[in-house]
Amino acid sequence: SGADVITAATPLVTGNASYRDLLLGNTGGCIGETCAIALILGGVYLMIRRIISPATPLAFLGTVALLNLIAGNDVLYQLLSGGLMLGAFFMATDYVTTPITWKGKLVFGMGCGVMTFLIRQFGGYPEGVSFSILLMNILTPYIDRFTMTSPLGAVKPEKEGKSHA
Template sequence: MANKLIVTAAPHITSPDSTQKIMQRVCIALVPTLIASVFIFGINSLILTAVTVAACVFFEWAYCKLMGREIPVADFSAVVTGMLLAFNLPATLPWWMAIVGAFIAIVIVKQLFGGLGYNFANPAIVARIALAVGFASRMANYPKPANGIDALASATPLAVSGQLGAGQYVTLLLGNHGGVLGETCAITILLGGIYLIVTKVISPMIPVTYLATVAVLSLLAGKDPIVQLLSGGLMLGAFFMATDYVTSPTTDKGKLIFGIGLGVITCAIRFLGTMNEGVSFAILLMNLLVPYIDVLTRQDKLGIAKAKKEKEAAAK
């Protein structure tokens, strides 16, 4: 009876979910794409993923050990970062370059800013951009599919998007073309994204808004919207990277603005710039704007707006 009345600090609404459970679900959602990449590019895909995951976990453990912090390896966030980093790399990338990317993602982007929850941008995105700038030729060295099934001859579909038609839609869906691990098989990425939405790990607001914006702008620009949606890292970015809790808005209105902004920047880079892809830079730029979006779209505290209106009315 003495424990019937328990007074504690807010919040009073609890959830059975934890960071570990959420991250494990993200890993599960990424497994189909990992299997598809191994089928498409061979065992190098699995080895590269194992290297990036191991490196991310090691760097997180080592940094926290060195700084005397609590070691958060068990929350699986480093594992997710390692898998996403691998999915942003070509299967032929030397392992030591992948380890450099893991160091940038975990130590520089995540831990130096305070660890999980304090990073200013998605660690895997920043690592990919850093590797693309520092090792441009190796990052653009896309291997041809190892299975030899109806493969596109080009390095990446976005490079020849104007030459693709309805006959190549199946190829784009199955991922039998050049590219990084996570921008090939659109079907497995889509299945993983649906799993995250069904399990309520992510909200559909950002990915749906992002993809819809790209589709509309592609039509207005005279591009094939299906090719634009299924090519490049758009699906991976929309479902797995733009929806990162730390670097995306918290309000529904903010998520809507965030998704539209991602679509506009992606299409601007793809259609007006000299690069074929624009997802990584779009996500990074919008990550930097998230604090301002949250401030502009945050909900008023309960009772504050009403009290302010009553005060203004009394003053008149």
């Protein structure tokens, strides 16, 4: 037809790509929606080098997998299609906008997974990864507050008006 570009629905919408095509990137889609194997390898590399903690991506992917299993969806297809791998390994692990503690990273990842599932399953938008990460970023200060531990041997400050004379 002489066209340089063709637009179409992504595999997450149509459900017509094979697992092999999703893994190898032989399917159309936005950047980060194709070649899941490259995204997984990049995420594993970052974890091995200790640049990112495995807590957030594993909690994110695990939560999406579990909820899709419960809902009766094709779990592997849900994990490999869309921007889930990109979001889990490269967006949800941002140093500035995600929790500091290991427990906070788990809570953050699970929250992202729940929201991604809800948006994909019940929303009018097929993706949901970026929205879930943005919404959980808003909650990061609260997650940090509730998951921080107090220093060993710390003394609680005395209330005003009391003296120990």
